[in-house]
Amino acid sequence: MNTIVWKVDKYVDNLERNPQVVDAARFLRENEVVAIPTETVYGLGGNAESDEAVEKIYMAKGRPGDNPLIIHIAEKEQLNRFVAEIPAKAQILMDKFWPGPLTIIFKLKEGILSEKxxxxxxxxxxxxxxxPVALALLKTCGLPIAAPSANSSGKPSPTKADHVIDDLNGKIAGVLDGGSTGVGVESTVLDCTEEIPVILRPGGVTKEQLEDVIGKVVIDRALVDESAKPKAPGMKYRHYAPNAEMYLVSGSREFLQQLVVEKRREGLQVGVLTTKEYQYDYKADVVLACGERADLESVAAALYDTLRRFNQLNVDVIFSEMFPGSGVGEAIMNRLQKAAGHKVITEK
Structure with missing residues (x-):
């Protein structure tokens, strides 16, 4: 399959009439799959009402079939077609955070969306x-679009069109290149089918921001307890993993450097994930600064690109600093823990 790349400037007017957007929308209506830019990561979009299109998403990604897909819409009114009810708290959140990096779990109206x-x-x-490019595409095609991250399943999510091409070239119909994404980590997933909403995945909207609007919100116990069964089926799988073995390091920078020295003595190529503040504190084969520790949003925005750069530089092992677990730091640590397979080395 020849994967087409359409380049679109997100700052131009009348994006819904843009020839590239119109062409990509035609592919979606024909049940092909197209990678699209969002403010979080690139998504792999397909017609959510078509078994054929959804199956192509799963096949291209190598994604397990019990891992449901998030549906993307351009107008709130589209919910009425396939959602059974909209709880009051969900309506408040939609008014506050949509458009934006918040996924809300609703009860499903049967018989509309593909069961796949x-x-x-x-x-x-x-x-x-x-x-703006994603919204224009959604409005132009007029369909609810299922769109998980546009990467090979388990690998770091794509924040640039080049990342999508690296993983999926020849496997999908096209990539709508709208430039680098902004938030850099996926949307927060909030289950609003419960009386007290439950965060199933931390992301671009923080727990604190949610509680400021609707009051008490709880976190799925599986996010903090590996032995607990996650409510979201997809959370049981490993995600975001670089090619190299990865460890999170809880301790001083001196301790992390000691670990680097030990692995290099074994003849391994060692990488360190740090921030701009400390990038010159380490002596390793590869030291990459992932944003600024003083600005955790910059860390989130750079995280997946940094993990992919380690792949390009062919390191054997990666040691990563840890980050505060509040605010957007909760999403950062969730992704790093998944990338490292929850392997943490703690200084004694």
């Missing part, structure tokens, strides 16, 4: 992306 998109569940996750 929802993995046969009685619920569905929906969001309205804030990226």
């Amino acid at each position: 998109a929802t993995a046969g569940l009685a619920t569905v996750g929906v969001r309205m992306p804030a990226h």
Whole structure:
């Protein structure tokens, strides 16, 4: 398959009439899959009402079939077609955070969406992306679009069109290149089918921001307890992993440097994930600064690109600093823990 790349300037007017956007929308209506830019990461979009299109998403990614897909819409009114009810708290959150990096779990109205998109569940996750190219495409095609991250399953999510091409070239119909994404980590997933909403995945909207709007929100216990069964089926899988073995390091920079020295003595190529403040404190084969520790949003925005750069530089092992677990730091640590397979080395 020849994968087409359409380049679109997100700052131009009348994006819905842009020839590249119109062409990509035609592919979606024909049940092909197209990678699209959002404000979080690039998504791999397909018609959520078509078994054929959804199957192509799973095949291209190598994604397990019990891992449901998030549905993307351009207008809130589209919910009425496939959502059974909209709780009051969900409506408040939609008014506050949509368009934006928040996915809300609703009870599903049966018989509209492909059962493959929802993995046969009685619920569905929906969001309205804030990226102007994504919104223009969604409005132009007029369909609810299922769109997981546009990467090979388990690998770091794509924040640039080049990342998508690296993973999926020849496997999908096209890539709508709208430049680098902004937030850099996926949307927050919030289950609003419970009386007290539950965060199933931390992301671009923080727990603190949610509670400022609707009051108490709880976190799925599986996010902090590996032995607990996650409510979201997809959270049981390893995600975001670089090619190299990765460890999180809880301790001083001197301790992390000691670990580097030990691995280099074994003849291994060693990488360190740090921030701009400390990038010159380490002596390793590869030291990459992932944003600034004083600005955790910059860390989130650079995280997946940094993990992919380690792949390009062919390191054997990566040691990563850890970050505060509040605010957007919760999403950063969630992704790093997944990338490292929850392997943490703690200084005695």
